[in-house]
Amino acid sequence: MRYAAFVLPLQMSYNANYDNSGGGGGGGYSSNPYASYSSDNNPPGEGQGDKKMNKAQAVQLKIDDAVDIMNQNIQQLNDRGDKLEDVVDKSERLRGETEMFQRSAVRVRKKMWWNNMKWKIIIGVCILIVILVIVLSVVLSKKNN
Numbered sequence: 317m318r319y320a321a322f323v324l325p326l327q328m329s330y331n332a333n334y335d336n337s338g339g340g341g342g343g344g345y346s347s348n349p350y351a352s353y354s355s356d357n358n359p360p361g362e363g364q365g366d367k368k369m370n371k372a373q374a375v376q377l378k379i380d381d382a383v384d385i386m387n388q389n390i391q392q393l394n395d396r397g398d399k400l401e402d403v404v405d406k407s408e409r410l411r412g413e414t415e416m417f418q419r420s421a422v423r424v425r426k427k428m429w430w431n432n433m434k435w436k437i438i439i440g441v442c443i444l445i446v447i448l449v450i451v452l453s454v455v456l457s458k459k460n461n
Contacts, residue, residue: 327390 327394330386330390
């Protein structure tokens with residue numbers, strides 16, 4: 317989420333200035349800054365204009381390649397950001413589920429402890445009753461003799 321807040325304005329600015337798609341803005345830039353210069357504008361000469369144009373075209377090709385690579389990198393960065401957001405969402409959901417599990421585990425543990433204590437108390441009372449019956453029978457039998 318913090319990632320998207322950082323990268324999204326950067327991507328929008330980049331796409332507005334350098335996007336090759338031709339849609340949405342462009343900021344006065346085009347993918348080919350030499351598009352306004354054509355071979356018609358060059359006066360025929362000794363071939364130096366063609367040589368300069370070939371160098372300019374080679375530089376432009378390198379620039380276009382670099383722009384394409386940057387676009388790919390930004391797309392990969394966006395994909396990575398989306399995946400990171402998915403992981404963050406899943407981890408938050410898992411944290412919530414963990415807290416619910418811990419609460420239910422504590423509840424079950426307390427319930428089992430009380431159930432165990434209840435049985436211990438019942439067994440203890442039964443043993444006391446048996447001891448009391450034995451003691452009373454011994455005392456009453458000696459009293460009658």
